[in-house]
Amino acid sequence: xxxxxxxxxxxVSPQAHRLLAAVRELVELSRGTVTVESAPLPSEAExxxxxxxxxxxxxxxxxxxxxxxxxxxxxxxxxxxxxxLAERPRRVFSRAQLLAGVWGYERAGERTVDVHVRRLRLKxxxxxxxVTTVYGVGYRLADDARITIMPHD
Numbered sequence: 142x143x144x145x146x147x148x149x150x151x152x153v154s155p156q157a158h159r160l161l162a163a164v165r166e167l168v169e170l171s172r173g174t175v176t177v178e179s180a181p182l183p184s185e186a187e188x189x190x191x192x193x194x195x196x197x198x199x200x201x202x203x204x205x206x207x208x209x210x211x212x213x214x215x216x217x218x219x220x221x222x223x224x225x226l227a228e229r230p231r232r233v234f235s236r237a238q239l240l241a242g243v244w245g246y247e248r249a250g251e252r253t254v255d256v257h258v259r260r261l262r263l264k265x266x267x268x269x270x271x272v273t274t275v276y277g278v279g280y281r282l283a284d285d286a287r288i289t290i291m292p293h294d
Contacts, residue, residue, distance in 0.1 A: 194268055194269055194270055194285065194286075194287055195208055195209045195266075195268055195269050195287065196208075196209060196287040196288075196289065197213075197223075197265065197269060197271065197286070197287060197288045197289070198288075198289045198291055199220070199223065199224055199227060199288065199289070199290045199291060200291045201224065201290060201291065201292050202291075202292065202293055204217075204220055206220065206223070208265060208266070208269065213264055213265065214264070215261070215264060216260075218243065218244070218257055219257055219260060219261045219264065221243045222239065222243050222254075222257055222258070222261060223261060223271065223272075223288070224290070225239070225242055225243050226271075226272060226280070226281065226282040227282055227286075227288045227290055228290065229282070230281075230282045230286075231281065231282070231284070232281060232282075233275045233278050233279055233280070233281045234279045234280055234281065235278060235279040236251035236252075236254040236255070236279055236280075237251060238279065239254045239279065239280065240253065240254060254279075254280070258272050258274075258280055269286075270283040270285050270286050271283055271286050271288065
């Protein structure tokens with residue numbers, strides 16, 4: 142198993158501390174080995190994924206969604222969900238976090254999020270990578286999503 146723990150500055154997150162403690166325990170029980178490698182320099186690192194597929198524009202002033210210039214009819218919550226994820230790329234959100242952030246409450250069933258994600262995917266079409274499922278955790282904006290937020294349309 143290979144684990145990558147990104148370190149920024151001198152700080153290590155609480156999750157990284159827990160992970161390191163678990164790895165130490167495995168090593169102490171003679172069930173694993175630890176090899177430390179330095180991260181590649183930025184020039185050696187793999188390039189960031191380049192967005193591909195059709196472009197989606199979120200016109201926040203008029204609350205419209207354009208897919209390759211053509212309007213897509215979304216409900217209020219579908220628009221809010223897509224905007225919420227687009228404003229926070231590369232972050233994974235649990236269903237409870239999305240209920241609180243998009244719906245504004247946590248009392249609804251978490252499957253409500255699943256239904257809205259499914260409908261959003263259907264309306265945007267299979268060629269538009271917009272929402273990625275992170276199994277066992279929740280959802281996030283797809284790395285290769287081409288979504289542009291237009292605050293003043």
